[in-house]
Amino acid sequence: xxxxxxxxxxxxxxxxxxxxxxxxxxxxxxxxxxxxxxxxxxxxxxxxxxxxxxxxxxxxxxxxxxxxxxxxxxxxxxxxxxxxxxxxxxxxxxxxxxxxxxxxxxxxxx
Amino acid sequence: xxxxxxxxxxxxxxxxxxxxxxxxxxxxxxxxxxxxxxxxxxxxxxxxxxxxxxxxxxxxxxxxxxxxxxxxxxxxxxxxxxxxxxxxxxxxxxxxxxxxxxxxxxxxxxxxxx
Numbered sequence: 014x015x016x017x018x019x020x021x022x023x024x025x026x027x028x029x030x031x032x033x034x035x036x037x038x039x040x041x042x043x044x045x046x047x048x049x050x051x052x053x054x055x056x057x058x059x060x061x062x063x064x065x066x067x068x069x070x071x072x073x074x075x076x077x078x079x080x081x082x083x084x085x086x087x088x089x090x091x092x093x094x095x096x097x098x099x100x101x102x103x104x105x106x107x108x109x110x111x112x113x114x115x116x117x118x119x120x121x122x123x
Numbered sequence: 124x125x126x127x128x129x130x131x132x133x134x135x136x137x138x139x140x141x142x143x144x145x146x147x148x149x150x151x152x153x154x155x156x157x158x159x160x161x162x163x164x165x166x167x168x169x170x171x172x173x174x175x176x177x178x179x180x181x182x183x184x185x186x187x188x189x190x191x192x193x194x195x196x197x198x199x200x201x202x203x204x205x206x207x208x209x210x211x212x213x214x215x216x217x218x219x220x221x222x223x224x225x226x227x228x229x230x231x232x233x234x235x236x237x
Contacts (some may be wrong), residue, residue: 047225056127056214056228057166100166113158113166 017101022118031088033117035101038082043105046077046084051098051116060099061086088119096121125149127229129215135235141203144232147196148217156226157190157200158214166214172198205236 018036025031037046045064049057061068063075063084074087088095098116128147136142148155156171170180175192183190187206192198202209212233216226 049226051166054231056216056231057226058228059225062225112168115165 017103017114019099019101019114019117021115022120024120024122025091026122027092028090031091031095031119031121033086033088033099033101033119034083035086036083037101037103040081040103041105044103045105046075046081047102047104048073048075048086049100049102049113051100053097057100057113091119091121093121093123095119127215127217127227129213129229129232131232132230133233133235135237136205137237138206139204140236141201142205142209142234142236144200144202144213144215144234146198146200146215146229148198148215149227150196152217152219152227153195154218154226155192155198156216156218157198158216158228159211160214160231161211169200205234207236210234210236 023033045062047062048060050060051057061070061073061075063077065077065081068075076085086099096119098118100113100116102113127149130145134142153174154171157169158166159169160166167182169182170190171178172192175195187204188202190200200213212231214228214231216228218226
């Protein structure tokens with residue numbers, strides 16, 4: 014299983030762009046990169062998934078360099094409600110065995 | 124869609140008692156996962172099923188834990204006997220075995236063993 018490394022915590026202010034980088038040096042050819050968000054007292058929720066280059070949806074963007082050994086989740090103009098733990102996962106779409114790491118605790122301040 | 128349904132939402136029990144947690148996955152999903160979350164250990168995958176068959180139970184802590192999926196719409200996680208160190212939030216998640224492997228999580232069951 015590919016191991017992921019993320020910062021334990023990050024602070025930001027409302028209206029700023031937040032970039033959270035995840036390292037996954039031993040990512041395999043068939044692995045996809047998936048990010049989840051978890052609010053207190055709730056289960057994790059899917060944010061975005063990608064394989065290479067850039068993916069964008071209504072919530073976030075995901076940047077993946079050519080070597081795929083890292084990825085960056087970008088949250089544009091965060092608000093207080095974006096305060097949560099963000100998890101980066103790497104795994105084969107044909108293999109449901111993806112493991113959650115410690116995640117990054119993002120705190121957005123007014 | 125009602126999403127993944129878990130019951131009970133909260134459970135308080137005494138050490139040595141049997142605890143049964145229940146999960147109803149999203150209709151049409153054929154993969155089901157049980158996770159445990161604590162402050163110390165984070166979110167741990169306990170076991171997952173594909174088409175009602177257990178695929179990987181290496182995350183199950185010990186023989187006191189067991190999980191079943193008798194049909195596509197129901198799964199249980201049982202702890203017998205329970206111990207205080209089992210206190211945690213237990214999440215169930217489901218997904219489809221297709222191109223989109225997104226896991227949809229339930230609200231969790233908060234278990235406290237006294």
